[in-house]
Structure formats: C-alpha cells, structure tokens
Amino acid sequence: MTTALATDHHAADHAAAEARSVELDRRVRLDPGRFRMLTGDRPTGPLHLGHYFGTVHNRVRLQNLGVDLFVIVADYQVLTDRDVADRLTEHVEGLVLDYLAAGVAPDRATVFAHSAVPALNQLMLPFLSLVSTAELGRNPTVKDEIAHSRQSAVSGLMFTYPVHQAADILFCKANLVPVGRDQQPHVELTRTVARRFNERYAPAGQPVFPEPEMLLSAAPLLLGTDGGKMSKSRGNAIPLAADADETARLIKGARTDTERRISYDPVGRPEVSSLVLLAALCQDRDPHQVAAEAGDGGSAGLKRIVTEAVNEHLAPLRARRAEYARDRGLVRQILRTGNERANAVAEATLVDVRAAMRMDY
Incomplete structure (x- = not known):
C-alpha cells in the first residue's frame, strides 16, 4: 500500500x-x-x-x-x-x-x-x-x-x-x-x-x-508548560492538586511567543493557542472569544486571564479535595x-x- x-x-x-x-x-x-x-x-x-x-x-x-x-x-x-x-x-x-x-x-x-x-x-x-x-x-x-x-x-x-x-x-x-x-x-x-x-x-x-x-x-x-504534550513524567504539567499560587507560577512560566496580538491558531501558534484553549475550557467559552479578550495584551496579559480562569474553575475541586484529604x-x-x-x-x-x-x- x-x-x-x-x-x-x-x-x-x-x-x-x-x-x-x-x-x-x-x-x-x-x-x-x-x-x-x-x-x-x-x-x-x-x-x-x-x-x-x-x-x-x-x-x-x-x-x-x-x-x-x-x-x-x-x-x-x-x-x-x-x-x-x-x-x-x-x-x-x-x-x-x-x-x-x-x-x-x-x-x-x-x-x-x-x-x-x-x-x-x-x-x-x-x-x-x-x-x-x-x-x-x-x-x-x-x-x-x-x-x-x-x-x-x-x-x-x-x-x-x-x-x-x-x-x-x-x-x-x-x-x-x-x-x-x-x-x-x-x-x-x-x-x-x-x-x-x-x-x-x-x-x-x-x-x-x-x-x-x-x-x-x-x-x-493541551500542551504542557514547555510546549510538549502535558505529561506527569515530563514535569511540564499543571496538577489538579496544585494550589492557586503554584498554578499561577506554572502558568507564568509557560512557553509562548513574542507576538503581542493574541490569536487562536493551533497550527501556527500552538503554545499560545493551548493557553487560550485552557482558559476557554475553564470558562466554557469559544477560544476565539478568549483570544479577542486578550487582544494586544501579549503573553503576560493572556497568562493573567488563564490563571484567573483556571483558579476559578478549580476552586470547588480544591475545596472537595481538601475536605477528603482531612x-x-x-x-x-x-x-x-x-x-x-x-x-x-x-x-x-x-x-x-x-x-x-x-x-x-
């Protein structure tokens, strides 16, 4: 064949x-x-x-x-x-x-x-x-x-x-x-x-x-913070068990690019698009809407949006986990x-x- x-x-x-x-x-x-x-x-x-x-x-x-x-x-x-x-x-x-x-x-x-x-x-x-x-x-x-x-x-x-x-x-x-x-x-x-x-x-x-x-x-x-596939063994993942500060630190260190205008383009801009997608999944929104909201804020602005979205989405999960962990x-x-x-x-x-x-x- x-x-x-x-x-x-x-x-x-x-x-x-x-x-x-x-x-x-x-x-x-x-x-x-x-x-x-x-x-x-x-x-x-x-x-x-x-x-x-x-x-x-x-x-x-x-x-x-x-x-x-x-x-x-x-x-x-x-x-x-x-x-x-x-x-x-x-x-x-x-x-x-x-x-x-x-x-x-x-x-x-x-x-x-x-x-x-x-x-x-x-x-x-x-x-x-x-x-x-x-x-x-x-x-x-x-x-x-x-x-x-x-x-x-x-x-x-x-x-x-x-x-x-x-x-x-x-x-x-x-x-x-x-x-x-x-x-x-x-x-x-x-x-x-x-x-x-x-x-x-x-x-x-x-x-x-x-x-x-x-x-x-x-x-x-979803890509890991290094741009590769998110994986436990590669040390590039954002754990569900991470607290809000640790999550913010991991997202802040995620790989992006130098273009200030944020867009959702999984093929052309995979790292930026993965962050956009993560926020969209947490907020149950279209990723293009998230990208438009980030606008010309660059990677720093995008990461603030993503951090807020992830921490808000995971807050009830963290509360349940802490309750069971006790x-x-x-x-x-x-x-x-x-x-x-x-x-x-x-x-x-x-x-x-x-x-x-x-x-x-």
Whole structure:
C-alpha cells in the first residue's frame, strides 16, 4: 500500500470510528443504564489539567447520566516500564483524592485497585492463550512504550500489557470504554479477545463477554508548560492538586511567543493557542472569544486571564479535595468498598469463565 493510500485508509477508518462514537454517545444519553464503563489511570503521580479535560471530566459526565462507572487504579501496571513502584501508597491515595475532587462519586462509581482483585488477574491466563505474540508485538502502544522504556530490557509484563488491559475491561463485562485516538488498538484487541473467547468456549448465542464499544474523546490536546504534550513524567504539567499560587507560577512560566496580538491558531501558534484553549475550557467559552479578550495584551496579559480562569474553575475541586484529604481513613474506606464490589463482580465473571471452559470442577 502506498503512503497516500495508507493515509487515506487511516483517515477513512478514523472517520468511521468517529461516526460510530457519535451514535454510541446518542445511545448512552437515551439509555445510560444499559452501559457499564471501565476506565482508570496508573498511580505514577498527580492528575493534571490534561487528564481532567481529556478524560476525567467526561467520566463524571457519564457517571452523572447514570452509566455504571468502574475506575481502576492500575497499580500493577506501574511496573510495566519501571523497575520499582516508588511512593506507591502515596500515589494511590493521591489518585483517589483527585477522582473524588473531580466529582467521581463513591456511591455511584466503583473505584478499586488492580492488585486487590485476584480474579481479574486470573483472566490473564486464558486470555493470553487467545492472542499471538505477533499480535502483541504489532500493538503500537507497546512498540512506543518499549522505545521509550526506562528499563534495559522489555519485561513480559510490558509485552503483555494489551492483554492486561483486556482483562481490566472484560472482568466487569464493560461494554463502554472512553478512549483517545492512541488507545484504540487496545480496545480493538480487547474486542478480539472477547470474540475469540466466545467463539471458542461459549454456547451458541450465549456470549460470556460483550465486545466493548469505543467512545472517542472529543477533548483537544493541551500542551504542557514547555510546549510538549502535558505529561506527569515530563514535569511540564499543571496538577489538579496544585494550589492557586503554584498554578499561577506554572502558568507564568509557560512557553509562548513574542507576538503581542493574541490569536487562536493551533497550527501556527500552538503554545499560545493551548493557553487560550485552557482558559476557554475553564470558562466554557469559544477560544476565539478568549483570544479577542486578550487582544494586544501579549503573553503576560493572556497568562493573567488563564490563571484567573483556571483558579476559578478549580476552586470547588480544591475545596472537595481538601475536605477528603482531612480524613485519609475515609479515602481508604472508599477504596476498600470499591475493592469489595470489584472482587464480587470479578468472582462472578470467573464462575462464568470456568463454566464456559468446562473447568467448574
């Protein structure tokens, strides 16, 4: 396939995926109770504004619609590209606090730790038997992670990462997974695992697992303070947990350009436009309006607008976080309750899996 044809093919695939996602979102809004969603994060540091506007905000929206939300604190997956999981307890509790601050409701969502659900991880063995090593090696996320790995050699855990994610999604029989464009191959492999398991083991017309559908994120990309992708590991992020002064300091140090007239031009002026977009997202406004307001104020004027918008938007989140942080026992209890529910769901799924595989002896 020539480069031009391949580009056209990928564009057509993405357009089709976006059309399916729009239709899926419509069905979710019509009947949210039919859907169970699995999502989550690795506890490697605090969540930042990129996470919030990219995924967390949408999780809360779907939860509030009535979707059954499962949020995994993927502590085992910290080990995929690290030799040790440093400060893990601190990061796990911090992640739960960030979720609660953002609006994840413990009475409507199941927040649980990966390592606390043995039956989930037991699904890895039959699932690995359904996937070839060539398929794992072709996964673009695995290839990218391997290329940027901090380790001298690739671990088996890193190589089997997509199957781990399939177990995360399918243990609770989730039928809805919110994803960014770079995560689509993981969900495709999960759909493949579900389909192959059903074809190999399930009675005709009685599938054990659903083939989860992808809800594509419409969130635009927020750049970090250095102009690169906002990332925990790159030290260029604005954490949700930062106070107002720290947020002001980080925004003040963000990279811009020398042109005084502020405009919204993501291609021509990516750093300036990312700041404009951040203010627009916080204020629920069109970014062109924000740029017009900044006018000829230059980067200093723009950064004042952005700082005020971010701090105003995050004020209620910070208040909720501080309230929960005062009672770490409550945070641990929320996690324990989530672990208990996740274990009950995983055990029930494992019963179905054993019965389908004729291993219920």
